Amino acid sequence: MLEIKNLHATIGGKEILKGIDLVVRPGEIHALMGQNGAGKSTLSNVLVGNPSYTVTEGSIRFNGKDLLAMSPDERAHEGLFLSFQQPVEIPGVSMVNFMRAALNAKRKYLGLEPLDAGSFLKLMREKRKIVELDSKLTSRSVNEGFSGGEKKRNEIFQMAMLEPTLSILDETDSGLDVDALRIVAEGFNKLRTPETSAIVITHYQRLLDYLKPDIVHVLIDGRIVRTGGPGLAAEIERRGFDWVREES
């Protein structure tokens, strides 16, 4: 599904990713762990085509296509979704208009007719329940005045609406209390299918307890230095990152 080869990327002339190799197959959940500045968020931004980042070397193929040749919106239509670490507030753009524009753009890309107003609102209602998102929130402007937890739930709600095949959760657990974390994680699990995959970026074990990754990677200084099973995450929780750095 996703095949990253020798990926190098910079922001503002500074090299952050220094040769990433990663393969994600359908149905797999990968955890990406590492300290601040290791390059986790850079990798997620590069994957979704954030124009602030420059790829200097390497390739990314997504479902056999050259991902780096696609615009951010094409990547989304192809099934890529990023749950942002800090979702942006967009005053004046209602959640309804925003979601309708996004969903209908995807349907157009897939050669489908736009959804009529009634079916669209019905879909919004159904998907909202997955993350217990209040209807008051979906009638507001995008993320405006949402609490930290509500913003993260809103990310998973959007994921439910758009049904991506590869989701990247960038520190979706940060700023969440125990209950909100459970709601977000359970919402995510409800959306899983044998065909959908995810890359979960986190510092902590607690989100992984819910999501149960198949493969865990440790990112240090722009490279994946260690890859293992779920046990690796537990070991990092117990021992920190320093031993990985020393052993690599």
Place this chain on the structure above:
Amino acid sequence: MKETAQYIDFFRSERQRIDSGSLPVLNARRDEAAAAFERLGFPSQKVERYKYTDVAAAFAPNYGIQLQNAPSAPGAPSDLAAKAGVPTSSPSAASTVDEAPADLVSRLYGTLADVNADAITALNTMLVQDLLLVHVPAGTTREHPVQITYQLHSSAPLMQNRRLLIVAEPGARVQVILNEKADAQQDFLVTQVTEVFVGAGAQVEVYDIESTHDRFHRFHQFFAEVAQDGRLTHTAFTLAGGLSRNQTDVRLSGQGASANLLGCAITDGCQHVDNNTLIDHLAPGCRSHELYKYVVDQQSTGAFAGRVLVREQAQQTDSEERNANLVCTDQARMWTQPMLEIYADDVKCSHGSTVGQLNAEALFYMRQRGISEPDARMLLKQAFAAEVINNIPLKALQQRLHILVEKRFRSCEDCRLCKK
């Protein structure tokens, strides 16, 4: 200056025709106006209030000047009773003839619009053909808005000079919507002078909506006086046009009077929109609120200059002025000049302006969700303009404007003028 002379010469040689198609009350003021206009001449850009617009260039071409009253359909809500020799129409009862005092027009006409202070006002007063009066008797509420639509069509270049007089007697309430339209791709030049008298405790809302084209030149001089506890709302909405200059002067002359000035301009191509406002706090305890927003695209230019004057006697003034602008390209230009002049010592006043681009983070967030870049830009621009619309008290007009703005941005993105 030859541009000024062109109009003076026309006035002198055509005086008889000008007078014959018009009302005595209008004819009586022409000589004074002509003298003032000749003395003032078209303002150069060294004149403070006109520094952002080249007035002489706009008036230089030889337009045909309309010397007949505008055709009006009898019985229509915007009927000009002027044709029948009664220069009044009573919006409280559109079907009945005039209830306004006979001397109302001669008493009020030209008292706010001072020909000696402004050349365009003088020119308009010199050449004006049509006067429309909206009169609301004391204590009367006009249930539905009065809609006045100016729709110009002509097979040759055309200049039109017109007047609007709105009189709300004490306690009266009225909403007036002005639609400026043109259905021919022709060079048009319009001067309009509007005088609004808001009586004690009266409420007047004026919505001035321009939706014309790039060959349309429009100068609107708007003057209002608000008496004790009166309330004025004025909206200058430029959806499309060529050159638009709106000068909005409000005198808050009675204690507790208030003015709410809203403006929005959406510009592209080679459009130019200049809003120049003056709110004069003459009495204590008055409030003024001002919000103007511009979306300036392609090679277009926008200007906003808003002066709030708080006189010595205007204690407990509460005034807020804000101008926010989105400049969408490297070639687009925006000038902004909020001005606050305070001579009283117990007031609460604020003013500010911002000029910026679309939020790159918001754009990217939307694109990650699959929204194309043009659509994401359009949604953000619409959201920006929506703040002005949402402040409009007339709900039905809010909905209409949301739709018109969306349409406007869609065609703007589609036509790709900037790439030709």
